[in-house]
Amino acid sequence: MPITAEILTVGDELCRGEITNTNSQHLAERLTELGIHVRWMTSTTDDADLLDQAFSRAAGRADVIVCSGGLGPTADDRTVDVVSARLGVEPVIDPDAKAKMERRFASVGFSVTPNNIRQVRVPAGAEVLANRAGIAPGFRVRLPADAPGRSADAFFVPGVPRELYAILDDEILPRLRAAAGLLGATATGVLRVFGIGESHVDHRLSGLIDGTAGVSLHFRIFFPETLVKLVVRDENEARARATLERLLEEARRRLGPACYGGGDDSLPSVVGAALRAEGATVALAESCTGGLATHLLTTVPGSSDYVLGGVVAYANAAKTTLVDVPAALIAEHGAVSEPVARALARGARVRFGASYGIGITGIAGPGGGTNHNNKPTGLVHLAVAGPNGERHRSRVWADTRDRVQRVSAMAALELLRRILLGLADDDQGGTR
Amino acid sequence: MPITAEILTVGDELCRGEITNTNSQHLAERLTELGIHVRWMTSTTDDADLLDQAFSRAAGRADVIVCSGGLGPTADDRTVDVVSARLGVEPVIDPDAKAKMERRFASVGFSVTPNNIRQVRVPAGAEVLANRAGIAPGFRVRLPADAPGRSADAFFVPGVPRELYAILDDEILPRLRAAAGLLGATATGVLRVFGIGESHVDHRLSGLIDGTAGVSLHFRIFFPETLVKLVVRDENEARARATLERLLEEARRRLGPACYGGGDDSLPSVVGAALRAEGATVALAESCTGGLATHLLTTVPGSSDYVLGGVVAYANAAKTTLVDVPAALIAEHGAVSEPVARALARGARVRFGASYGIGITGIAGPGGGTNHNNKPTGLVHLAVAGPNGERHRSRVWADTRDRVQRVSAMAALELLRRILLGLADDDQGGTR
Numbered sequence: 023m024p025i026t027a028e029i030l031t032v033g034d035e036l037c038r039g040e041i042t043n044t045n046s047q048h049l050a051e052r053l054t055e056l057g058i059h060v061r062w063m064t065s066t067t068d069d070a071d072l073l074d075q076a077f078s079r080a081a082g083r084a085d086v087i088v089c090s091g092g093l094g095p096t097a098d099d100r101t102v103d104v105v106s107a108r109l110g111v112e113p114v115i116d117p118d119a120k121a122k123m124e125r126r127f128a129s130v131g132f133s134v135t136p137n138n139i140r141q142v143r144v145p146a147g148a149e150v151l152a153n154r155a156g157i158a159p160g161f162r163v164r165l166p167a168d169a170p171g172r173s174a175d176a177f178f179v180p181g182v183p184r185e186l187y188a189i190l191d192d193e194i195l196p197r198l199r200a201a202a203g204l205l206g207a208t209a210t211g212v213l214r215v216f217g218i219g220e221s222h223v224d225h226r227l228s229g230l231i232d233g234t235a236g237v238s239l240h241f242r243i244f245f246p247e248t249l250v251k252l253v254v255r256d257e258n259e260a261r262a263r264a265t266l267e268r269l270l271e272e273a274r275r276r277l278g279p280a281c282y283g284g285g286d287d288s289l290p291s292v293v294g295a296a297l298r299a300e301g302a303t304v305a306l307a308e309s310c311t312g313g314l315a316t317h318l319l320t321t322v323p324g325s326s327d328y329v330l331g332g333v334v335a336y337a338n339a340a341k342t343t344l345v346d347v348p349a350a351l352i353a354e355h356g357a358v359s360e361p362v363a364r365a366l367a368r369g370a371r372v373r374f375g376a377s378y379g380i381g382i383t384g385i386a387g388p389g390g391g392t393n394h395n396n397k398p399t400g401l402v403h404l405a406v407a408g409p410n411g412e413r414h415r416s417r418v419w420a421d422t423r424d425r426v427q428r429v430s431a432m433a434a435l436e437l438l439r440r441i442l443l444g445l446a447d448d449d450q451g452g453t454r
Numbered sequence: 455m456p457i458t459a460e461i462l463t464v465g466d467e468l469c470r471g472e473i474t475n476t477n478s479q480h481l482a483e484r485l486t487e488l489g490i491h492v493r494w495m496t497s498t499t500d501d502a503d504l505l506d507q508a509f510s511r512a513a514g515r516a517d518v519i520v521c522s523g524g525l526g527p528t529a530d531d532r533t534v535d536v537v538s539a540r541l542g543v544e545p546v547i548d549p550d551a552k553a554k555m556e557r558r559f560a561s562v563g564f565s566v567t568p569n570n571i572r573q574v575r576v577p578a579g580a581e582v583l584a585n586r587a588g589i590a591p592g593f594r595v596r597l598p599a600d601a602p603g604r605s606a607d608a609f610f611v612p613g614v615p616r617e618l619y620a621i622l623d624d625e626i627l628p629r630l631r632a633a634a635g636l637l638g639a640t641a642t643g644v645l646r647v648f649g650i651g652e653s654h655v656d657h658r659l660s661g662l663i664d665g666t667a668g669v670s671l672h673f674r675i676f677f678p679e680t681l682v683k684l685v686v687r688d689e690n691e692a693r694a695r696a697t698l699e700r701l702l703e704e705a706r707r708r709l710g711p712a713c714y715g716g717g718d719d720s721l722p723s724v725v726g727a728a729l730r731a732e733g734a735t736v737a738l739a740e741s742c743t744g745g746l747a748t749h750l751l752t753t754v755p756g757s758s759d760y761v762l763g764g765v766v767a768y769a770n771a772a773k774t775t776l777v778d779v780p781a782a783l784i785a786e787h788g789a790v791s792e793p794v795a796r797a798l799a800r801g802a803r804v805r806f807g808a809s810y811g812i813g814i815t816g817i818a819g820p821g822g823g824t825n826h827n828n829k830p831t832g833l834v835h836l837a838v839a840g841p842n843g844e845r846h847r848s849r850v851w852a853d854t855r856d857r858v859q860r861v862s863a864m865a866a867l868e869l870l871r872r873i874l875l876g877l878a879d880d881d882q883g884g885t886r
Binding site: 035036037038039040041042043044046047048049050051052053054059060061062063064065066067069072075076079083240241242243305306308310311312313314315316317319320321323325326329330331332333334335336337339340343344373374375386387388389423424427 | 468469470471472473474475476478479480481482483484485486491492493494495496497498499501504507508511515672673674675737738740742743744745746747748749751752753755757758761762763764765766767768769771772775776805806807818819820821855856859
């Protein structure tokens, strides 16, 4: 029988729809990786009665509970009190957390108020879970249900995402691994795919893990990308890693060039690493994406080493004066055309003195397209000019303005990646 | 007693953390607007037993249930079957939905399979809720709990967001308004705030709705913005609108210039409208934001009318050659300085021939800052040059690279907005 879990997220702001519940998703993803079956995800308000009902219900139907929220300094933060009451104990101050808070407050000249003290309490007898990212400690208790004989292994963390992530990684996942008997090993690998749709990814990986015990395959969609996650559980760590490596290699082979990386890679970071490896630099001339492709490259720390800059040549005059696109070329072919994309790429390269220039021109919509001359809304021309010549591609993306801009900017980076890595230009079977 | 609600979202992909649950948030927000108290939000897997338990639990503790998911064509989609079993009825085919599906399929040359037929079933006797955005109809039943005498008014919709939104707007909210006795009118207004933190927004609006019956005030955080929503319920529609207008006016007065708009406004659209009203144009020279400010302006359809373009001058050489920042100025003050921000703004304005130029330079981090010369990580200098001179501001944002880039780009647009609208440069009491 797999271990089952319930994720509880607490807060009036959740139940009023004021914030998106990303904590539940993160917790669900991480528990699923361990082979734990998340069966329930429940959110409720800060009301103490509802909270207690939620605790009892969860303890009655799940082996593990992870609960986030309600550990702050205000009177609305009731998790410690409600858990303590259910356990029949008093809340107590955790001396380590209190000392840490006092040091932190002293360093910025704040004094500790009674409200602040609320934050460093835990139910008496609870196992304290250190919070390296904040003040309120997490804690773990054996939480009883109202139903006789039922209880769950319950973990409590603050609702602030960076604190939740820190306590989860440092304190909770190692304990859950031990509790799940995953003493040896869980090996996890992620592959990142751009340029082919989710259904194609699924199809290409069909049967990949069949016949291999202890392995699971997961997907996650971040438009316009698909993430593929492989989780291998094995008593023996070396064997888990070996199995993972074998499956990742096979998955990469099946996915082909559309798989641009793994782990913490992003398309901008992979392009950046390839530029760095070549000692090369890049500059961009963007029209319909309005600077998004340049911005994406600069999301990577240290990107100033290889991103020389970009031009957003939205107006035709800017295309001409800033990156030397001949006005006659625009007049002849139109601003959204292969020759203009190529001229933008060349112009960016020359003007910035970069190794590579990227040119993007298109019709992001809504509207602006004309079908009679084969220039529909969503048409985008991309070009890269480099030391070994130019490459161009064009696509029509039938989507919202926002999504056309995003996928176009990513596709331009992908075109450069393929050039830098000597990969074929396009992929079969893709629709994105 | 307020009407209470439980939101149920169904799907293995939710419980594995593969997708973010935006449906729950949207439903919670819309129900809250009606004065309904959302007490529980529950997600579970596609498992029929768990689904049935969730239905019983929700029907036992809430007046209203809105359930999304499990209405698709595959064997995993079990909502209709589980609800039918709980009601003791059979699933039946809804003839209108079936006819619509057949017409739609015929128009693209598809044939209807037995799986497709699953999608147009509803429990016998259910009230059918038309789905203008898709194939599977929604439905409404009086759903009994296991607990004797308990039942809830239960609405079922597909999990595809655009279908959920359509059925919610067309079919569910009008019925809930009627059920809640909100026969007359609900008037809703949104205000958008940038530049002051949520707690300051809260403080400034404190007491705003006290003493006015039928009014509620809600917040929603979209970093780096805060949305304020006012909902007025009244039997008389004209009176509801009048009350709303009065409260919105008062809220705008209290929020001051930090409230940049309402409704579907965005900061880029408001800046765009102000530029358009003046017959003015804008160009940008960005460093640390890497093109994001320019991109934000171009997210607005039709922005090519007033955005001439931008330069991402990441390298110092690019600052000099593309937007004429004197190399000596950079050498003297450093690239992240007020004089360089001003020179970037002037350079962008002159090079593009724009009415207004925006300059952004800063240290987005992580790292790169130096405290000995008062240039910490997160320091950003912004400047706008226009027909009536220049304005500059600087801030230190202690946050992640991504968030420093986002808030800086927004702050640059905000500075231009204040110039265009003749508003004071800065706001008291803000920390963002």
